[in-house]
Amino acid sequence: xxxxxxxxxxxxxxxxxxxxxxxxxxxxxxxxxxxxxxxxxxxxxxxxxxxxxxxxxxxxxxxxxxxxxxxxxxxxxxxxxxxxxxxxxxxxxxxxxxxxxxxxxxxxxxxxxxxxxxxxxxxxxxxxxxxxxxxxxxxxxxxxxxxxxxxxxxxxxxxxxxxxxxxxxxxxxxxxxxxxxxxxxxxxxxxxxxxxxxxxxxxxxxxxxxxxxxxxxxxxxxxxxxxxxxxxxxxxxxxxxxxxxxxxxxxxxxxxxxxxxxxxxxxxxxxxxxxxxxxxxxxxxxxxx
Ligand SMILES: [Zn+2]
Numbered sequence: 468x469x470x471x472x473x474x475x476x477x478x479x480x481x482x483x484x485x486x487x488x489x490x491x492x493x494x495x496x497x498x499x500x501x502x503x504x505x506x507x508x509x510x511x512x513x514x515x516x517x518x519x520x521x522x523x524x525x526x527x528x529x530x531x532x533x534x535x536x537x538x539x540x541x542x543x544x545x546x547x548x549x550x551x552x553x554x555x556x557x558x559x560x561x562x563x564x565x566x567x568x569x570x571x572x573x574x575x576x577x578x579x580x581x582x583x584x585x586x587x588x589x590x591x592x593x594x595x596x597x598x599x600x601x602x603x604x605x606x607x608x609x610x611x612x613x614x615x616x617x618x619x620x621x622x623x624x625x626x627x628x629x630x631x632x633x634x635x636x637x638x639x640x641x642x643x644x645x646x647x648x649x650x651x652x653x654x655x656x657x658x659x660x661x662x663x664x665x666x667x668x669x670x671x672x673x674x675x676x677x678x679x680x681x682x683x684x685x686x687x688x689x690x691x692x693x694x695x696x697x698x699x700x701x702x703x704x705x706x707x708x709x710x711x712x713x714x715x716x717x718x719x720x721x722x723x724x725x726x727x728x729x730x731x732x733x734x735x736x737x738x739x740x741x742x743x744x745x746x747x748x749x750x751x752x753x754x755x756x
Pocket of ligand 1 (some may be wrong): 591593
């Protein structure tokens with residue numbers, strides 16, 4: 468499984484060694500460089516100050532690093548782990564996971580609590596759970612037990628994603644019930660449906676091929692100008708202009724009748740095309756001519 472670990476901060480650096488033991492292919496994404504303050508809290512070495520966090524973790528645990536913000540573009544993956552520290556990135560990842568229909572493991576930690584929540588195919592999304600930017604996600608002093616719990620719980624969600632929210636405090640661990648319906652996923656589906664409609668060919672790109680009639684019957688029967696009046700009363704007329712008539716033949720479908728040729732809009736079957744050409748000639752020129 469290809470997993471994107473977004474964020475090489477407190478949770479990301481705690482989660483990386485756990486993920487390294489798994490068989491998954493991990494790409495770690497973070498734009499930040501190591502600062503002195505990260506050394507104690509996130510386990511980075513002092514001699515690595517100034518180097519990209521993602522690069523250091525990736526080298527240490529056999530992963531791939533992308534030194535950029537997640538909003539700058541993410542490779543294809545089967546799962547996203549949100550170990551970021553800002554709500555904008557979290558919502559971005561949520562929407563991307565919905566769009567790609569892959570699970571998202573959301574993790575967050577504050578001074579007093581940790582949260583792990585998984586967005587799966589069937590459950591609610593992050594926007595359902597946090598309609599607004601939740602306050603108190605910033606942390607200064609994190610209880611190491613809470614951090615360990617969040618990282619371990621995130622790993623178990625990676626192994627078996629389920630649509631639940633687990634909240635841990637110094638007092639207890641709670642499974643929080645979440646609304647089961649997600650209206651955002653519906654919006655995403657509608658957006659995709661509209662995109663598919665928009666992508667279908669329009670007037671500029673005809674949705675059909677025009678196949679000229681191979682029988683030569685029409686050409687052979689032509690005497691000067693075709694008299695199309697009988698044709699128009701015999702077959703349903705789709706289009707009638709001074710230079711062409713499009714009729715709907717019961718078997719061959721739409722046929723473009725021009726003064727000098729017949730062309731089939733959809734029919735590629737030669738036998739059906741031949742029969743339709745005979746029908747039209749019989750109608751316009753009569754059976755005996
Ligand atoms: Zn939702």
